[in-house]
Amino acid sequence: MKSAGLRSVNTHSKDANQGGQKRKASDVQDVNGPAQKKLKVPSRSRGPPQEKQGVVSGNNVLPAESLARPAGEPPAYSNFRAAICNSLEFFKQHQSGVQSDDKTATGILLNGKTTPRDILQSQLDDSGGGFNTDANGNYIRTKNQSLDCNNCTYLTNAMEKGQPVGVIIGKKAQGKGLYVNTLLSIELEHHFNVLDWFFVTDIWPEPQPTQRDGTSFIHYMMRLQKIDLDSASWWMPQGQERNGMFAVGQFQCRAFTCNSCNLSSKEIFQEGWCCQTMDCPNFFRFSRYGVDNDRLRYNDNFLNERAIRNSAIPIGDLIRDLPKLESGHYGSEAQYKNGIVCPECKCATQRKSWDGWTCDKCGFQLLMIPKNVDMLKIHEETEKTAGKNKKEFHLADNRILQSQHTVPGYEVTSFYLPNDPKNHDEARFIGSVTVFRPDKSVLERQGGLDDLFQEIQEATRVGDVQLQRRPAFCPGSHMEELTSHFACNMGADYKFGVVVKTSNSFETAPPPIMKALSRLTWCGAKAVELTTSHAHESGLSIDSTSMPDDFIDFNEELILGYFQESKISFHDDGEKELGPTVATLSLGSPSVMSFRGKKKTGFGTQDKAGHKMLSFMVKHGDAVIMHGTRIHQYFEHQVVACGIRRFGLTCRYIRPETIEDPVRRQLAIENGKVPLYWQKQAYTGEAA
Numbered sequence: 272m273k274s275a276g277l278r279s280v281n282t283h284s285k286d287a288n289q290g291g292q293k294r295k296a297s298d299v300q301d302v303n304g305p306a307q308k309k310l311k312v313p314s315r316s317r318g319p320p321q322e323k324q325g326v327v328s329g330n331n332v333l334p335a336e337s338l339a340r341p342a343g344e345p346p347a348y349s350n351f352r353a354a355i356c357n358s359l360e361f362f363k364q365h366q367s368g369v370q371s372d373d374k375t376a377t378g379i380l381l382n383g384k385t386t387p388r389d390i391l392q393s394q395l396d397d398s399g400g401g402f403n404t405d406a407n408g409n410y411i412r413t414k415n416q417s418l419d420c421n422n423c424t425y426l427t428n429a430m431e432k433g434q435p436v437g438v439i440i441g442k443k444a445q446g447k448g449l450y451v452n453t454l455l456s457i458e459l460e461h462h463f464n465v466l467d468w469f470f471v472t473d474i475w476p477e478p479q480p481t482q483r484d485g486t487s488f489i490h491y492m493m494r495l496q497k498i499d500l501d502s503a504s505w506w507m508p509q510g511q512e513r514n515g516m517f518a519v520g521q522f523q524c525r526a527f528t529c530n531s532c533n534l535s536s537k538e539i540f541q542e543g544w545c546c547q548t549m550d551c552p553n554f555f556r557f558s559r560y561g562v563d564n565d566r567l568r569y570n571d572n573f574l575n576e577r578a579i580r581n582s583a584i585p586i587g588d589l590i591r592d593l594p595k596l597e598s599g600h601y602g603s604e605a606q607y608k609n610g611i612v613c614p615e616c617k618c619a620t621q622r623k624s625w626d627g628w629t630c631d632k633c634g635f636q637l638l639m640i641p642k643n644v645d646m647l648k649i650h651e652e653t654e655k656t657a658g659k660n661k662k663e664f665h666l667a668d669n670r671i672l673q674s675q676h677t678v679p680g681y682e683v684t685s686f687y688l689p690n691d692p693k694n695h696d697e698a699r700f701i702g703s704v705t706v707f708r709p710d711k712s713v714l715e716r717q718g719g720l721d722d723l724f725q726e727i728q729e730a731t732r733v734g735d736v737q738l739q740r741r742p743a744f745c746p747g748s749h750m751e752e753l754t755s756h757f758a759c760n761m762g763a764d765y766k767f768g769v770v771v772k773t774s775n776s777f778e779t780a781p782p783p784i785m786k787a788l789s790r791l792t793w794c795g796a797k798a799v800e801l802t803t804s805h806a807h808e809s810g811l812s813i814d815s816t817s818m819p820d821d822f823i824d825f826n827e828e829l830i831l832g833y834f835q836e837s838k839i840s841f842h843d844d845g846e847k848e849l850g851p852t853v854a855t856l857s858l859g860s861p862s863v864m865s866f867r868g869k870k871k872t873g874f875g876t877q878d879k880a881g882h883k884m885l886s887f888m889v890k891h892g893d894a895v896i897m898h899g900t901r902i903h904q905y906f907e908h909q910v911v912a913c914g915i916r917r918f919g920l921t922c923r924y925i926r927p928e929t930i931e932d933p934v935r936r937q938l939a940i941e942n943g944k945v946p947l948y949w950q951k952q953a954y955t956g957e958a959a
């Protein structure tokens with residue numbers, strides 16, 4: 272989708288500096304009790320994107336200085352669309368302009384005029400929407416709009432029910448770095464701004480003014496009226512707060528019945544009455560001769576009439592209360608990943624930090640450190656997930672080969688992933704995925720994996736492991752999206768799609784991180800040994816360049832923390848810096864891991880990835896080892912958490928010789944060294 276918000280802009284703004292200022296201790300609220308630690312905010316996310324503002328007048332763009340100051344402040348705002356969508360109950364659409372619940376609109380986003388006749392006043396919004404883009408990416412109508420389209424259906428249902436609809440106003444790009452809202456002539460300080468609650472009073476079709484290419488299409492328009500007619504509207508220019516405020520009954524718009532279709536239509540245009548029933552022969556025929564459809568103007572009685580909302584649907588809070596940890600909750604249930612509206616400055620802010628929220632604008636902090644989850648809860652979740660995933664391993668492609676290995680304390684299963692069918696004369700298999708499933712004693716004994724889960728939870732609770740959500744898409748732009756999971760990197764730097772910056776070396780890493788590294792190093796080496804010897808013994812045709820016989824010790828660990836409903840979507844670990852083995856230890860809630868062929872390979876198509884070829888449940892304590900660089904060329908994997916608290920600790924080998932910058936290269940070498948103390952207590956498996 273070509274969208275204004277997708278434009279990438281400079282992040283070093285005036286706001287960014289304000290956002291970075293030091294906070295007083297009194298600004299920190301702690302929903303758990305007294306504050307135990309300060310929140311850590313990813314430095315790049317402190318400031319909203321910089322933008323210039325202006326107003327469009329005819330064909331000219333006037334500078335922001337020519338705009339009036341608004342009469343008040345929006346009840347919530349943000350420069351990031353995702354922050355708005357995450358923080359508000361009534362609007363969660365990251366792409367579309369209409370939010371619905373049970374096919375009824377609950378919120379809309381207006382980015383400016385979508386039809387030439389769109390109007391936004393103090394108590395009224397008359398607008399349309401729904402353009403297509405032509406081959407050059409220009410917004411243009413290419414067909415009549417149908418009342419059956421999703422958004423029309425949601426808005427019609429909202430009109431029939433008298434549903435309160437929250438309205439947000441945004442800005443559109445009008446040139447490089449210049450953003451405007453063509454509906455208002457006020458200076459909008461923020462990119463997305465909540466207006467108020469409205470309700471839909473009318474929906475009608477109208478032929479839109481002729482486009483540049485000479486075409487004109489029918490489009491549905493809607494009229495929304497502010498619910499609270501008594502309060503002044505913040506978006507009016509200063510000094511004009513009360514302009515356009517009318518009472519019910521003060522104006523009345525006439526309606527007439529069409530003598531052809533027998534249906535009533537309002538007299539909405541100054542040019543006179545016309546029938547607004549689409550399939551009526553009199554549709555849009557004015558009794559006056561020579562009315563120019565391109566120059567129609569709405570009738571004042573239509574604009575100024577105030578309707579009564581007849582509905583039992585309660586008007587909710589525009590802004591939700593700050594979250595409180597409910598009793599019986601652990602703090603990583605899905606709702607605690609929602610954003611908040613800062614109580615001090617009203618900036619909508621996402622939860623970026625494992626331990627709470629820090630306002631993007633003023634730095635206000637709200638702590639909510641997740642409580643440790645016990646094993647009983649994890650067992651419950653595991654049983655529930657196992658009930659839904661009847662097969663331990665789901666192989667949906669017979670080109671994958673499965674083998675079983677005998678290892679004391681573990682059930683070990685390997686899957687050999689096939690070569691891309693496009694590579695006709697090469698090896699049959701290019702990589703392996705090996706799952707180590709520990710038995711009860713490996714999990715439960717002292718110092719076992721159950722204990723390790725408690726240790727890692729504790730490390731995140733006290734701040735020894737600081738997990739953060741980072742930008743995953745469109746970093747720095749209004750459409751920036753954060754990862755679903757929280758991450759922290761230890762050892763050598765791992766730079767992938769999402770940059771996880773760190774100075775944590777293995778020297779200073781907390782014990783659970785080093786214990787996980789030690790176990791994964793053993794699992795990684797064992798998986799390589801088992802799969803290569805099995806392949807040789809069985810005469811499997813494998814690509815030994817992709818899956819070398821030798822295992823290289825890991826020098827990096829990425830810790831991912833997952834709340835309920837968190838996931839890591841389909842991706843690969845194919846960075847050129849990486850060694851051939853990637854090993855993940857799963858602690859806590861179960862999850863489902865899936866592999867699918869990438870698009871442009873013989874498993875998918877030119878523009879679509881293939882189906883899921885291999886899926887399996889990953890339980891608490893399982894280690895999954897991927898061995899083979901070409902796995903990441905042909906396949907991608909995803910992991911979906913099925914519970915409230917999961918950690919995925921993934922170790923890799925970063926090849927220092929691939930790091931060009933000598934300082935970073937040396938740092939990677941130093942940070943990735945395993946201290947002697949930990950080398951001496953390396954995990955060596957379970958006794959037979």
Ligand SMILES: O=C(O)CCC(=O)C(=O)O
Binds near residue numbers: 829843857909918921
């Ligand atoms: O959390 C997990 O189990 C897997 C994480 C992963 O896929 C990755 O770090 O690339």
